[in-house]
Amino acid sequence: MEDVARLAGVSLKSVSRVVNREPHVSDALRAKVEAAITTLAFVPDAAARSLAGSRTFIVGLLFDNPSPNYTIKIQSGVYRACMEQQYHLRIDSIDSDRPHAQVEAQLDAIVRNSRCDGFILTPPLTDNIQVLAFLERRSIRYARIAPNSELGRSACVAIDDSAAGALVARRLWALGHRRLGVVTGPPLHRAGERRRTGFLNALKELGATLPVAEANGSFAFEGGIAAGTALLAHEPRPSAIFATNDDSAAGVMVACARAGLRVPHDISLCGFDDSWVAKSVWPYLTTIYQPIEEMGYAAASLLLDRGETGDRQLMLDFHLVERDSLAPPPDHPA
Amino acid sequence: MEDVARLAGVSLKSVSRVVNREPHVSDALRAKVEAAITTLAFVPDAAARSLAGSRTFIVGLLFDNPSPNYTIKIQSGVYRACMEQQYHLRIDSIDSDRPHAQVEAQLDAIVRNSRCDGFILTPPLTDNIQVLAFLERRSIRYARIAPNSELGRSACVAIDDSAAGALVARRLWALGHRRLGVVTGPPLHRAGERRRTGFLNALKELGATLPVAEANGSFAFEGGIAAGTALLAHEPRPSAIFATNDDSAAGVMVACARAGLRVPHDISLCGFDDSWVAKSVWPYLTTIYQPIEEMGYAAASLLLDRGETGDRQLMLDFHLVERDSLAPPPDHPA
DNA sequence: CGCAGTCTTGACAGCGCTGACTGTTTGATT
DNA sequence: AATCAAACAGTCAGCGCTGTCAAGACTGCG
The missing domain is CATH 1.10.260.40 (lambda repressor-like DNA-binding domains)
Structure with missing residues (x-):
């Protein structure tokens, strides 16, 4: 210098x-x-800057997510934003299933160790009230991705999961499906929960009478197989299943194959995320596209925005990606 | 303090x-x-330590890999090693397809910016001679994952890809397969190349006479579909295909489904990596397990090992994971 | 024309550690 | 008991920046 x-x-x-x-x-x-x-x-020199100044030029990405596809996309978006702003990215994973004392200890270690300027929280951390409270107590800035509640509490980026669930419901309904099933995510994953309720409510509005079969798929492939198997054993058997993420949808597809059911001829299937898996199954999965990489980017931008025009909320667009896993029900051809 | x-x-x-x-x-x-x-x-305080001292307590992970599954596993292994040694992890992605001048400019920016204590290189960067030369010119330590050549040049971690390829060849041969196909990876990906040659050489030793059909799958799902389609059109049609990574194997599976061929009844398929995809396809993919997370961990440990017992090479174990995609050829039942 | 207020620039201490060096003790050896 | 090396503990400058404060150069206004 x-x-x-x-x-x-x-x-x-x-x-x-x-x-x-x-x-x-x-x-x-x-x-x-x-x-x-x-x-x-x-x-x-980053070290000298952070030693002398009040900023560290590091943003921390905290995740506790079962899906590597999701994680890596978020990460790459956050990374891109950081590069643009000359920030560095630190990544830490948190296991929030443990008792809160342990989680807090780990958080404390991370915070003390890295002295990040701010953190980005991904689901299900996004809605962990205790984590938010911890960060606020320390007055550490954070941005949340896909929060379910208290949108105004911090900067956050999301899509309208509930509307997306409703979109799936309407599409399936329009195709003629009346016996529906849902594969849900981890109970703590609130965004997944919104997808489910959006789906269910839309169905009700559409005039659905039959109860919707539900099974937990934990947002994972193996969980999807189990949930799919359970749903297929349900009476009456659903003619269409909405899996609230792609990984579990891929699992459902396996369950269908095992049961000798062809997708979409015998049963329709819709995923959520438009992750990489959606096109690594056959037939290609019809799914909701959510701009995951963009969400990471937007969250980091919000966090780093020194403009500080108050904490801001960003709603990003989603849409249905029609591929090959949807068709009219076999007993009710179009 | x-x-x-x-x-x-x-x-x-x-x-x-x-x-x-x-x-x-x-x-x-x-x-x-x-x-x-x-x-x-x-x-x-990390900033003060690196400002005052000669170390920065940061290791950089450089990757340029089409496969998110691979990347994330390496990353988590490296991360684990870093945590243990109180180091931080910085991640950068490099697009090494561009002209070398650009790559070098990007590298230079990364090196100047982050002042990492060392770097970990993943394929195909691992065998990019110019990148290695660049790092050496700056006398920056680095460890390589799955290098193909000049093992002695630096610390590195690998599996014997060639032996793994041979293992696949022997297994397929033992099942009775005589008409074989290979889906190759990016030409610059030397580890993929070793898998191929190991496979081919073993076949020759086994006394194979028919030429092996080959098609490039670029280690990607889409590439695998194309390569699979090409291979299935080959005369005589292979009764077994070895895809040199799982992503492309998943693609081949789609090509088979499209062609109306059932795996493994009509055609056998073997992947490589035992990545997450291997169990997100139906039937589950028989594949070579390579300890990717371990490799990341080992590479970081080697890099950080202050013991400096000379640059070391580590060969990690691999094995064949038998799942459901292999069977005797239809015309030659066991 | 003078004075307060604003914009622009610079001087300097010090962030929290480590490396190089100095001093002081211990134990082994003659 | 004297000598010397090795082991141990401490002092201090300074790493490369930024925050604070203050000084100088303007501006507009009565």
Whole structure:
């Protein structure tokens, strides 16, 4: 930095101001400094910056998610935002199934260790009240991805899971399906819960009379197999199943294959996420696309936005990706 | 740290020595300091440590991998090792398909920015000579995962891909398969190349006469569909296909389904990696298990091992995971 | 024209540690 | 008992920045 200051003929502090985009810097000075920075290919030292200043230039991504596909997409979005803002990314995984004291201890260790400027929470951490309270007690900024409740409590990014569930319901209904099944996610995963209730409520509005069969798939492939098997044994057997994430939908597909049922001829299946799995099964899975990578990006941007125009909420778009796993029910051809 | 020193009644430097496990510290002093550290829940400040010292306590994970499953497993292994050694993990992705000048520019930015103590390279970066040369020029430590050549050049972790390929060949041969096909990976992915040659050579030794059909699957699901389709059109049609990674094997499975061929009744299929996909297809994929998470862990451990007993090579075990995608050929029942 | 207020720049201490060095004790050896 | 090396403990500068404060250069206004 000294070299830059010398070359530009200004003080160290002025270089610092330019680097940090502080106000009250004349255009002439800024230009000089920026030129010097470019010719010397100067990169500020992160360690010194965080030691001297109040920021650490690190954002932490906290996750506790069973799905690697989801995780990696979020991660890449967050990473992209961090790079743009010259921040670094630290990743930690939390096992929030344990008693809260343990979770808090782990959180405490992470916070003390990494001194992140802020954290990004992914589901199901997003709705863990105790985690939120912990962070707030320490007045640590955080942004949440896909929260279910208290949207105003922090910056957060989400899609309208309930509306998406309803969309699936309407589509299935329009195809003629009347006997429906749902594969739910982990009980603590509130976004999954919203998908389910959105689906159920829409069905009710549509005038559905038969009760909807439900089984827990834990958002995992193996769980999906079990849930699918259970649903197929249900009387009357559903003619269409909505799995609230793709991983479990893939499991349901296996259950169907085992039961000798062809998708979509004998049974229709709709997933959620449009993750990589949706196109690694045959037939390709019709599913709800949610912009996961974008959500990561948006969450990090919100977190890092120094503008601080109050904590903001972002609703991102979703849509139904029609592929090959939906058809009219066999007993009710279109 | 000052508080710790005061409480223990020693100098700052002594605390530093204990924290860094430096030699020449008496047991009594160490005990006192450790007690003080515990009661005060002292955590050294990473920024100050790296500013003052020569280490940054950060290891960088560089990847350029099409497979999220692979990536996330490596990452979690590396992460585990880092935690154990009180290191932090930084992740960067590199697009090594671009001209080398660009790759080098990106690398340079990463190196300058993060000042990592060392890097872990995953395939195909592992065998990118120019990347290795770059790192060496800067005398930056690195460890490689699954390198194909110059094993002695750095610390590295691998499995014997060639032997694994041979294992698949022998298994398929033993089942009675004589018309074989291979789905290859990206040409630059040398580990994939070894799997292929190991497979081919073993077949030759076994006395195979028919040429083996080959098609490139780019280690991706879509690529696997294309490669599978090509292979199935081949005359004579293979009775067994070896896909050199699971993602492309899943693609081949789709190609089979489209062609109306049942796995394993009509055609056998073997994957490689035992990734998450292997159990998200139906039937479950028989595949080679490679300890990916372990490889990440081992690579990081090697990198961080201050013991410096010379650069070391680690060969990890692999084995065939028999699931449901292998059977004797239809025209040659067991 | 003078004065308060604002914008722009610089001087300097110090963030929390470690590396290099100095001093002091211990134990082994002659 | 004298000598010396090895083991142990401490002092202090300074890593590369940023926050604080203050000074100088303007501006507008009565």
